[in-house]
Amino acid sequence: xxxxxxxxxxxTEDQKEMLDFLNLSSVEELFEDLPPExxxxxxxxxxxxxxxxxxxxxxxxxxxxxxxxxxxxxxxxAGTYDHYIPSVVNHMISRAEFYTAYTPYQPExxxxxxxxxxxxxxxxxxxxxxxxxxxSMYDGFTALAEAASLSVSATKRSKVIVSKAVHxxxxxxxxxxxxxxxxxxxxxxxxxxxxxxQQLQRQIDQDTAAVIVQYPNFFGSIEDLAELNRITKEQGAxxxxxxxxxxxxxxxxxxxxxxxxxxxxMQPLGIPMSFGGPHCGYFAVTKKFMRKVPGRxxxxxxxxxxxxxxxxxxxxxxxxxxxxxxxxxxxxxxALNALASAVCMTALGKNGICEMAQLxxxxxxxxxxxxxxxxxxxxNGAPFFNEFVVELPRPVHEMNKALLEQGMIGGFDLxxxxxxxxxxxxxxxxxxxxxxxxQFIAVMEEIIND
Amino acid sequence: xxxxxDLIFEISRPGRTGSSLPKRDVDPVDLQDxxxxxxxxxxxxxxPEVSELQxxxxxxxxxxxxxxxxxxxxxxxxxxxKYNPKVNEDVARFEGFSRIHPYQPAxxxxxALALLYELQEDLAEITGMDAVxxxxxxxxxxxxxxxxxxxxxxxxxxxxxxxxxxxxxxxGTNPASAAVAGFRTVTISSNSDGLVDVEELKKHMxxxxxxxxxxxxxxxxxxxxxxxxxxxxxxxxxxLLYYDGANANAxxxxxxxxxxxxxxxxxNLHKTFTTPHGGxxxxxxxxxxxxxxxxxxxxxxxxxxxxxxxxxxxEPLSIGRVKxxxxxxxxxxxxxxxxxxxxxxxxRKVSESAVLHANYLRKKLExxxxxSYSQVCKHEFVLSGSRQKKLGVRTLDIAKRLLDFGYHPxxxxxxxxxEECLMIEPTETESKETIDAFAEVMIQIAKEVExxxxxxxxxxxxxxxxxxxxxxxxxxxxxxxxxxxTERSAL
Numbered sequence: 057x058x059x060x061x062x063x064x065x066x067x068t069e070d071q072k073e074m075l076d077f078l079n080l081s082s083v084e085e086l087f088e089d090l091p092p093e094x095x096x097x098x099x100x101x102x103x104x105x106x107x108x109x110x111x112x113x114x115x116x117x118x119x120x121x122x123x124x125x126x127x128x129x130x131x132x133x134a135g136t137y138d139h140y141i142p143s144v145v146n147h148m149i150s151r152a153e154f155y156t157a158y159t160p161y162q163p164e165x166x167x168x169x170x171x172x173x174x175x176x177x178x179x180x181x182x183x184x185x186x187x188x189x190x191x192s193m194y195d196g197f198t199a200l201a202e203a204a205s206l207s208v209s210a211t212k213r214s215k216v217i218v219s220k221a222v223h224x225x226x227x228x229x230x231x232x233x234x235x236x237x238x239x240x241x242x243x244x245x246x247x248x249x250x251x252x253x254q255q256l257q258r259q260i261d262q263d264t265a266a267v268i269v270q271y272p273n274f275f276g277s278i279e280d281l282a283e284l285n286r287i288t289k290e291q292g293a294x295x296x297x298x299x300x301x302x303x304x305x306x307x308x309x310x311x312x313x314x315x316x317x318x319x320x321x322m323q324p325l326g327i328p329m330s331f332g333g334p335h336c337g338y339f340a341v342t343k344k345f346m347r348k349v350p351g352r353x354x355x356x357x358x359x360x361x362x363x364x365x366x367x368x369x370x371x372x373x374x375x376x377x378x379x380x381x382x383x384x385x386x387x388x389x390x391a392l393n394a395l396a397s398a399v400c401m402t403a404l405g406k407n408g409i410c411e412m413a414q415l416x417x418x419x420x421x422x423x424x425x426x427x428x429x430x431x432x433x434x435x436n437g438a439p440f441f442n443e444f445v446v447e448l449p450r451p452v453h454e455m456n457k458a459l460l461e462q463g464m465i466g467g468f469d470l471x472x473x474x475x476x477x478x479x480x481x482x483x484x485x486x487x488x489x490x491x492x493x494x495q496f497i498a499v500m501e502e503i504i505n506d
Numbered sequence: 507x508x509x510x511x512d513l514i515f516e517i518s519r520p521g522r523t524g525s526s527l528p529k530r531d532v533d534p535v536d537l538q539d540x541x542x543x544x545x546x547x548x549x550x551x552x553x554p555e556v557s558e559l560q561x562x563x564x565x566x567x568x569x570x571x572x573x574x575x576x577x578x579x580x581x582x583x584x585x586x587x588k589y590n591p592k593v594n595e596d597v598a599r600f601e602g603f604s605r606i607h608p609y610q611p612a613x614x615x616x617x618a619l620a621l622l623y624e625l626q627e628d629l630a631e632i633t634g635m636d637a638v639x640x641x642x643x644x645x646x647x648x649x650x651x652x653x654x655x656x657x658x659x660x661x662x663x664x665x666x667x668x669x670x671x672x673x674x675x676x677x678g679t680n681p682a683s684a685a686v687a688g689f690r691t692v693t694i695s696s697n698s699d700g701l702v703d704v705e706e707l708k709k710h711m712x713x714x715x716x717x718x719x720x721x722x723x724x725x726x727x728x729x730x731x732x733x734x735x736x737x738x739x740x741x742x743x744x745x746l747l748y749y750d751g752a753n754a755n756a757x758x759x760x761x762x763x764x765x766x767x768x769x770x771x772x773x774n775l776h777k778t779f780t781t782p783h784g785g786x787x788x789x790x791x792x793x794x795x796x797x798x799x800x801x802x803x804x805x806x807x808x809x810x811x812x813x814x815x816x817x818x819x820x821e822p823l824s825i826g827r828v829k830x831x832x833x834x835x836x837x838x839x840x841x842x843x844x845x846x847x848x849x850x851x852x853x854r855k856v857s858e859s860a861v862l863h864a865n866y867l868r869k870k871l872e873x874x875x876x877x878s879y880s881q882v883c884k885h886e887f888v889l890s891g892s893r894q895k896k897l898g899v900r901t902l903d904i905a906k907r908l909l910d911f912g913y914h915p916x917x918x919x920x921x922x923x924x925e926e927c928l929m930i931e932p933t934e935t936e937s938k939e940t941i942d943a944f945a946e947v948m949i950q951i952a953k954e955v956e957x958x959x960x961x962x963x964x965x966x967x968x969x970x971x972x973x974x975x976x977x978x979x980x981x982x983x984x985x986x987x988x989x990x991x992t993e994r995s996a997l
Contacts, residue, residue, distance in 0.1 A: 061852050063589055063780075065937040066859050074866040074938065083858045086865055086882055087760055089729045094765040100758075102628045105849030108593060115843060119602025121617025123610065132607045135830070142525045144558055146599070148565040156574030156590050158582055159786040164909055164969040168572035169785040172565070175514050178986040182551045188985050191786065194643035197830040205686075225830050232804075232826035236654065236688040282544055306537060308545050321830075330598075331618050332608030332831025333643070334788035346983065352786060357979035359972035364511065369979040375646070375682035376920075380691040385682035388644035388776065388791075392784030399565060402514055403524035405555040411527050414535075421540070422532035439541045456611060468609055490531040 129492040133443045133483020134468040135223050136332060137324050140486055142403040145326045149396045163367045170366035173354045176398040183304040184318040185311025186340035191352040192394040193337030196321030197226045200268065200298050201233035202339065202350045202384055203317040207266035207294040208239045210348055215240030216266045217259060219251040221273035222298060224473040248437035249275040249445060257287055266294040271310060272303050275481060276443030277436050285314030301325055303441045305413040317341050326400025327393050336393035347373060350384030415486035416442035423484045423493045430501055443483045449504055452480045458503045464496055510567040515987050517564065518554040524561045552989055571970055573914055579940050583886045583917040583929025584725060586755045586777035594780065594840035603839050608831040612816055619815030622808045622832060625842045633771045634764020635794030639803050641833040645752060648772030648791025649683035654825045655770060655795065655802040656717045656746050657687060662823060667716035673702055675725040675921040677752060689716060696923060700726040700879045704735055711743045721750040722766060723884035725921040727864065737767025746770060754778045756861055756884035759854030770795050779841035790837040804828045859934035860885040863941055867932050870945040874952035891926035899955045899962050901926040906973065907965035911947045
């Protein structure tokens with residue numbers, strides 16, 4: 057008898073031999089320790105198994121019910137971006153030695169993963185200007201919440217201050233997370249499209265563990281980190297910066313502007329949008345906080361013959377050692393996506409990443425200027441990276457509906473999170489051609505003149 | 507194989523590239539005109555400069571230094587290192603899944619939302635729960651999400667309960683998650699059968715106890731047969747019962763946490779539902795709850811309104827958001843694909859085979875290694891290296907010796923309540939031949955410990971690198987590559 061399930065190798069004979077060895081007559085006997093009242097005496101009520109060919113058809117059908125970025129140009133960003141991903145990225149992370157491996161707890165047979173993560177950590181340090189980076193977090197949003205927790209435990213202060221120009225989902229997750237240990241989360245309002253420095257000055261005090269800002273911020277604007285850091289440090293608080301890593305190819309790294317912790321998401325560098333996940337949070341700190349970093353860190357060492365090798369290190373911080381005293385409960389991370397971004401950063405290289413960042417700036421600049429020429433108002437008072445806010449004479453959702461009818465995915469509606477339902481946040485990456493941008497603007501004009 | 511030990515930075519040469527970007531088709535922008543000079547980068551980012559083939563050779567060489575499930579047997583207890591199906595990888599890369607933006611209008615992502623909705627329904631059925639959130643990115647995040655719901659539930663009832671109970675055999679994430687959720691942890695010890703001591707539990711259960719966290723089967727691979735009584739004890743004093751789904755591979759289609767009396771369940775899709783571990787992640791840790799906890803589930807929730815799938819963020823009692831967007835969608839696609847591949851009978855057979863394999867291997871090894879628990883196990887079992895330790899060989903040495911045979915060792919030194927522990931989980935996707943061959947090697951190593959202990963003490967002998975100095979790594983941490991300062995160039 058053969059098995060009818062391709063992932064289950066046991067034949068009837070195999071099963072019989074194993075049962076005989078155990079002096080049992082049926083598999084059911086292995087479940088006799090389950091009390092009868094909890095046994096499920098019927099099959100699960102889920103759809104029947106599909107053979108591979110029908111399975112693929114079914115999945116293709118579901119997939120085709122989504123409009124994807126290969127079909128429609130995407131002008132949506134707000135934390136997730138449609139960027140160029142070199143083909144090599146997918147090929148490298150598809151090496152089964154990488155993706156079917158567990159966490160590298162046995163370094164002798166995990167040197168590949170360990171070295172790749174060591175290289176990833178180096179790249180994150182390079183981009184952020186920080187001393188130490190970990191091997192990844194779930195995403196940029198949860199990384200920000202972890203940074204806040206670190207600041208509270210490191211400073212023994214009772215609240216954090218976060219700018220409203222930080223991604224709304226980051227702030228929402230921060231609020232959820234703060235409910236655990238019970239520290240306060242205060243928000244700072246906006247001055248046009250950037251953090252209101254004067255309000256920060258008024259609100260910060262000796263109870264403030266950290267000030268959290270985003271760079272470029274949620275509206276694409278480039279915050280003056282030097283100024284914000286100065287105010288933060290006057291009160292002895294930590295300065296936490298959430299940053300789009302692509303922008304750091306051309307912007308002064310937060311580490312050079314006083315940041316104590318830099319977090320963000322590597323998604324713009326080599327990770328598909330995938331409906332929002334899996335992406336890859338990063339977490340970088342100054343040397344002072346090295347032993348407070350959450351999650352796994354790879355370090356360089358030598359073997360018994362003096363040969364260079366890599367291991368998971370500083371594990372005394374982690375949950376499997378410290379249990380309830382651990383700084384964080386993170387265990388699984390986003391290692392494969394960290395690898396993807398390392399491969400992407402390698403493919404782009406020192407010049408490519410600058411070129412890509414520059415293209416983003418130029419295309420966004422072109423689109424903003426073109427919109428202004430047509431009479432639209434771009435509301436970012438400050439310089440912006442690859443995103444900006446445009447004020448519309450009509451609600452964003454109406455515009456987006458019309459854009460969709462013309463085969464384009466419009467920008468992010470700031471109505472829900474900021475009460476600005478006539479303000480659209482538009483992202484322009486290197487993927488958008490001049491033609492697509494012009495077409496988008498033409499449709500916008502048409503709608504308005506309708 | 508070529509002995510390749512270079513870092514990517516060490517093979518970099520200025521002027522090479524591994525990518526090609528589109529040409530500028532708009533006006534150039536001088537950053538100096540746009541951004542204040544102190545916010546412009548001064549020093550170039552020292553990313554490597556290599557050609558595409560050099561990149562491919564580098565990462566291929568690294569992959570050759572890595573052991574994955576596709577390379578060989580991986581009986582890592584508690585991690586469920588089963589086969590990661592290829593079709594799942596293909597499907598997750600369909601452009602309709604991988605190239606969609608999380609904020610696209612809902613009407614343009616109905617297929618994705620339908621998939622998530624159906625997966626919620628399937629996992630609710632598999633766990634016997636009433637509703638499921640797919641948001642948590644991993645088991646630990648699922649635990650924390652569950653515990654935040656526990657907290658919200660008690661607070662809503664006007665109770666402030668501060669204590670979470672975990673057994674001594676629990677995963678480290680259990681107490682850590684409880685702490686991060688703001689609870690104090692109390693450890694309860696197991697009885698001599700390796701099970702929760704119900705009398706001891708009763709002593710700890712009071713109106714300050716928010717929840718008991720359990721895995722069932724537990725980390726020793728044993729089924730907590732008193733689970734119904736345990737649930738009664740917990741519920742009687744107003745506590746909640748939390749199911750850590752790390753060991754769910756033993757119970758598919760046989761029982762459900764719901765039937766056992768659990769209120770909250772997390773599953774590790776990267777364990778039971780074949781999504782790859784990826785060298786440490788990404789995973790997914792969906793959480794299921796019974797009716798009384800539904801109001802506290804995180805937002806957004808994926809719901810069906812007539813024929814349309816919608817995202818609901820308007821839930822006043824919700825604990826809020828726990829993860830960006832809607833969870834690790836690409837991982838959820840893989841798990842969904844697996845569930846559709848197996849169907850109800852297939853999933854039941856998964857657990858039956860997993861349990862059969864574990865018991866078969868256990869009985870083969872029991873004559874050679876100490877085993878405190880001789881009852882039938884579920885999908886995994888623990889042995890102790892205490893007999894070998896008396897001969898001067900530790901479990902770590904046995905693990906290293908296994909590397910010489912091309913096996914990934916079992917989990918070692920966990921759970922903490924077993925001396926010199928070896929925790930072995932063969933999984934259902936391994937053939938009897940593989941299990942037999944592994945048993946032979948384990949028996950050979952047990953004999954080596956007696957006859958030629960140096961062979962084990964000095965292991966591994968065949969890996970590309972020897973035992974690494976972990977003490978040095980932690981005392982003098984080198985956590986990144988540093989290029990000589992003189993070589994750095996301006997942007």
